Amino acid sequence: MFLNTHFPKAKFYWYEGKLYDWSQAVLHPMIHGLHYGTSVFEGIRAYGTARGPAIFRLPEHNDRLFHSASVIKMTVPYTKEAVVAAIKQTMLENGLEAAYIRPLLFYSYGNLGLVPKASPVELTVGCWEWDAYLGEKSLQGICVYILPWRRVHHSQLQMTAKLGGVYVQSTICGLEARAQGCDEAVFLNLEGRIAEGPGQNILIVRDGVLKTNDKSESVLEGITRTSILEIARDLGHKTKVGPISKEEFFAADEAFFTGTAVEVIPIVRARDASDPNQTVKDAVIGDGRPGPVTLEMTKAYKDIVGGRNKAYERWLTYIRD
Numbered sequence: 001m002f003l004n005t006h007f008p009k010a011k012f013y014w015y016e017g018k019l020y021d022w023s024q025a026v027l028h029p030m031i032h033g034l035h036y037g038t039s040v041f042e043g044i045r046a047y048g049t050a051r052g053p054a055i056f057r058l059p060e061h062n063d064r065l066f067h068s069a070s071v072i073k074m075t076v077p078y079t080k081e082a083v084v085a086a087i088k089q090t091m092l093e094n095g096l097e098a099a100y101i102r103p104l105l106f107y108s109y110g111n112l113g114l115v116p117k118a119s120p121v122e123l124t125v126g127c128w129e130w131d132a133y134l135g136e137k138s139l140q141g142i143c144v145y146i147l148p149w150r151r152v153h154h155s156q157l158q159m160t161a162k163l164g165g166v167y168v169q170s171t172i173c174g175l176e177a178r179a180q181g182c183d184e185a186v187f188l189n190l191e192g193r194i195a196e197g198p199g200q201n202i203l204i205v206r207d208g209v210l211k212t213n214d215k216s217e218s219v220l221e222g223i224t225r226t227s228i229l230e231i232a233r234d235l236g237h238k239t240k241v242g243p244i245s246k247e248e249f250f251a252a253d254e255a256f257f258t259g260t261a262v263e264v265i266p267i268v269r270a271r272d273a274s275d276p277n278q279t280v281k282d283a284v285i286g287d288g289r290p291g292p293v294t295l296e297m298t299k300a301y302k303d304i305v306g307g308r309n310k311a312y313e314r315w316l317t318y319i320r321d
């Protein structure tokens with residue numbers, strides 16, 4: 001019996017064409033993906049709007065899911081349209097107005113050699129209500145722990161893909177950040193520059209210019225990040241994409257995380273443990289409070305995902321239409 005304690009309002013999940021009661025398990029413990037992280041996934045959000053629930057940038061998430069699948073050499077036995085249909089059906093059957101949606105493709109039950117030659121690729125979709133990912137207090141600004149370990153480099157694995165196994169590093173480092181008294185972790189890349197959070201991109205603001213990095217810095221170019229860059233430009237801000245040094249990060253007027261789960265979260269303090277040969281240093285970002293640009297972006301993003309800004313209707317998929 002599986003309780004939905006940490007999956008509020010989840011009633012059913014979708015697996016291989018059928019809906020199952022949330023409390024019911026149908027998968028075997030010997031599935032390939034469970035042992036080796038041979039899965040790919042998406043994190044998507046749907047928001048309540050005046051026209052019912054709307055999924056934010058669904059085609060872009062779906063494209064990324066298929067891109068991730070190609071990186072791990074999956075032959076996906078579904079079309080993109082079928083994945084969209086599964087997502088919509090799961091949302092509708094759960095009756096959720098706003099939700100976090102998790103499609104997952106994985107090498108399933110067949111063999112346990114590292115090469116999944118007899119393990120079929122299967123799809124599951126879950127959705128549930130998920131409020132502020134880092135807690136309500138995070139909206140007032142968080143402290144990040146700059147890790148002594150470097151992010152997996154793009155020359156080692158394609159970091160443009162959401163591969164299950166890569167998230168082992170995110171989990172270990174997220175736990176370490178909390179053990180060190182911070183709210184979340186930040187990775188430097190192998191070059192020693194700011195990369196990303198375990199599941200978030202980083203933007204900084206200096207003299208009114210918003211800046212973030214790209215995949216050449218070993219980050220996932222998040223859909224929220226890309227949306228915020230476009231929104232910022234539309235609001236008349238200058239934006240820049242390029243490497244962010246640690247010094248630039250500490251000298252920023254503002255910094256914030258973006259991501260589907262966290263949305264837009266101000267970073268107001270940092271604990272720098274990135275150099276094992278030096279003592280850990282604490283720093284304040286800007287004046288230690290969420291800055292005006294961050295707050296402007298938070299509001300603009302909320303309005304857009306909530307369907308209150310007609311100029312961005314194209315980013316919403318209404319599921320009851």
Ligand SMILES: Cc1ncc(COP(=O)(O)O)c(C=O)c1O
Pocket residue numbers: 043162196197198199200201219220221222223224225258259260261
């Ligand atoms: C490693 C990593 N970076 C950045 C992001 C932010 O991406 P998005 O805005 O598409 O959710 C995510 C979340 O998917 C992530 O897992």
